Amino acid sequence: MIGLLIGAAALVSASPKTTLAPARLPGFAAALAERPLPTGAAAWSAKRDEAAWASLAAATPATRQALRWDYATSLIARGLAAEAIGVLDVMRADDPDLALVPAWMRARGVAAAMARHTSEALTMLGDDTLLGDSEACLWRMRTLADSYRAAEALGQLRCAMPALAGRTSAARRPFVIAAGSAAVDLGRASPAMAWLNAVPDDDPAANLLRGKAYALLGQMQPARLRLDRVILSGDDVEQADARLATIENGVASHTLPVGEATRQLETLLFTWRGDRIERRALELSVRLATATHDTGRMLASGATLFRYFDLGAASGPLVAQLQTQLAQALAPGSALSLVQAAGMFWDYRDIAPAGPVGNQLVENLVNRLQAAGLYGRAADLLDHRLDTQASDVERGPLTVRIASLQILAGTPDAAIRTLRGTDILAYPPDTLADRRRVEAAALQLLGKSAEALATVEDVPGGGALTAELYWRAHDWARLAAVGEQALPKSLPGVGRSALSEVGQAIVLRQAIALAMLGRESELAALRSRYGRAFETLPTGSAFATLTAQSGSIDPATLSNAMAALPAASPAGAFGDLLDQGSAAMSHPTKAG
Incomplete structure (x- = not known):
């Protein structure tokens, strides 16, 4: 039965507000809307699957939706978010009016929060009818804290207190951890420690936050002890977070040499990818590299931050810093060899400066590569500029340069592709003549003499070109x-x-x-x-x-x-x- 319910849910949109259609099983939406909204432990009551399935199997059209509701709230009580979402969506498919009922929206939002569907959870739980509901406030607080929106999360606490108080100590734990995490993120160590007193001393998640809170208070020895305990007893995420926090504390207190901190960060970043832990590690790596004038490390860490993380308002200053470092590293007279400079630009071409500064950067590199006979690499740099920055006016002369360099690199076939792939614009007569001269050269080198002759037939000064061919x-x-x-x-x-x-x-x-x-x-x-x-x-x-x-x-x-x-x-x-x-x-x- 549960398989059928979840399968049916896949056919139904998860949007909280849809165009209302005729209900197949009407009536329960109104009945549910008349019920009071329970809070705390009373909001979700666990039942055994066997009993729920037996009830659903014997249900009539008049009782099916009520039994489904009992089953959905039981799944939420047991932490089975995906299954609960499936049942609730099937209920809404049979009675679209449920999408307007606060109890259904709250249950759907709680299930989404448990499944880490943050945007959907906040939309459901943030409905006007639930803004003053203590249970909805509690889950909004947890979801916001898990999304690192600490100030908003703590703003929900007053409303959430009745729902939190109505739970057992064990049931309160994830919400207390969320509140403590938000307080630590805001630098409020004392309130965080007060919240965490409600969690046992051997809880790794709480000890992680205690270690961070002690560090905020300047108490490095108890901070180190708590973090060391997490490294021994926490799960993979908690251990990685504790290792990073230890490095951060060592750097902040000047007890960990920069070189050793960098080495430990390298090890952590090699083994850990994604989430806020990697972001914090990369941000620390950028700070250390900037302090030690390590341009390569600064660019590598900063570029990863820019490419893979939503930095919000911090994105602009970081990119400006990266562009300055890149321009300085590639400036004439830098200590980098030509091959190193070209490789660095290519690795970070997506963050290179735009406009005249970026064009001059590319031009300097192209000239150096061309002087060294590295025509293919010079063509690649100009081709990137053609694809990303060149205006229509620049494209004609730029394609001539790229194709000429590709011929000099021994790849006339690439030159043909460059020229014919940019035929869509109407070029000035002089530019068009230059393009035809280069294309004719490429065709001749490919053994296509007849095509080369046809290409230069109407080109000004074509007599000398024809004679050459x-x-x-x-x-x-x-x-x-x-x-x-x-x-x-x-x-x-x-x-x-x-x-x-x-x-x-x-x-x-x-x-x-x-x-x-x-x-x-x-x-x-x-x-x-x-x-x-x-x-x-x-x-x-x-x-x-x-x-x-x-x-x-x-x-x-x-x-x-x-x-x-x-x-x-x-x-x-x-x-x-x-x-x-x-x-x-x-x-x-x-x-x-």
């Missing part, structure tokens, strides 16, 4: 056709000043293309036009060889001539990007 593809016929238009038009004189390195490269590439095609008349014209200019240049021998009768050129001679070409590319940065990208792909381990 033909050159690298060894498409001699097309290179000869476009190369003719790129040849230097006039020579101001003869000798070294007549042709720049770029001009020499253009002429020599044209000569190679014509030689490979066997166009002797055009080679002769080329020799006649530029022969005197090459006579005194280091590349003169190569030019003479290339423009000689083609029948006298063997593959080795041609290879030597090609090796003598100037390093300057006629396509400028485009050619340099292709050269460096190709080298990075040939030696991926050197490509950052």
Whole structure:
């Protein structure tokens, strides 16, 4: 029977106020509303499951809801919160009017409080009809104390006293512990000790609070004794709390060296995750790291606090402190190596400063990484900035930089993804042309020459880019056709000043293309036009060889001539990007 009740409850919303539907079993809501609200032990009466199930099995539609109510209050009396929630929700499903009855709301709120459903419990127990109810006040006090809302919790005590007094000593214990905990959280040691006098001396939870209260009073020896007892006899949570309190007391009283306190905190944080204990340990770790100028520890502890805990108003000052520490650690001239600095920024990129300060921080790191040849890591930093901070105006130039760095890192496929993944914006003509140049370089490196040529077709100055792509593809016929238009038009004189390195490269590439095609008349014209200019240049021998009768050129001679070409590319940065990208792909381990 209980399985059926709980199963049915899963189909019902847990919202305390729902749109009222026709009742399947009407009548009990009104009867329950007419009953007085009992407090203390009388509010919840335990019964054996067998008797309750037998009664429910024999129930009629007229008696079923009343029997369910008796069973639900029995489950609450026995501390079976989830089961009680199931029964109460089934009751409401059969009679939506129950959601308006104070007794039902109180029972549902108490069950939610026992199950640690804090928000739901406070909503139910905070209904206007229950604000003066002593039993509801008592459970609100406990729930608020468990949620570390100490001042609000103690504000419920006056109202809660009749319900607390109506319980046995054993039944009062969790509420007394809650009140003592709230008093300790507020630094009210004497009232806390007065409350805890009602709890036996060997109770670990009470001793934990007694130890904290003694510390607040400056009585460190009895504080240490109480906490040591908890470490021996408490459960896992109480032991961890006692160990942390011992460290906190040692730091506060200057009896525990900072180094030893840090070591003990590390051990605790390694074995304990979550809840207020970890938060307190991390907060202490931040304070110690700040005092000892331990930037790494301060960032690690502070970032964990920021990422995983709801700090409320304390979040802003903590983030500001973390950002200042990060900026100082990564500033030019810091003691960190480049790899350490880049790793630190990447680990804490979610808390890095925004705006101009953050941009400059990234820019400095990117420049250092690029200078060191760590192009991939530089691209990753800029890609993070692209995803998190860049405005629409910044995105175009930033994507060009990222894709260029990815090519330099030997990953032209990543460059293609970067550019095509950011195609959604309408970029200015200059930016669009830059993006196409970089994309063409990436495509060429991936062996997609036809796509690369199509990409630069309408790009301003595309003739030089097209010639570069033909050159690298060894498409001699097309290179000869476009190369003719790129040849230097006039020579101001003869000798070294007549042709720049770029001009020499253009002429020599044209000569190679014509030689490979066997166009002797055009080679002769080329020799006649530029022969005197090459006579005194280091590349003169190569030019003479290339423009000689083609029948006298063997593959080795041609290879030597090609090796003598100037390093300057006629396509400028485009050619340099292709050269460096190709080298990075040939030696991926050197490509950052």
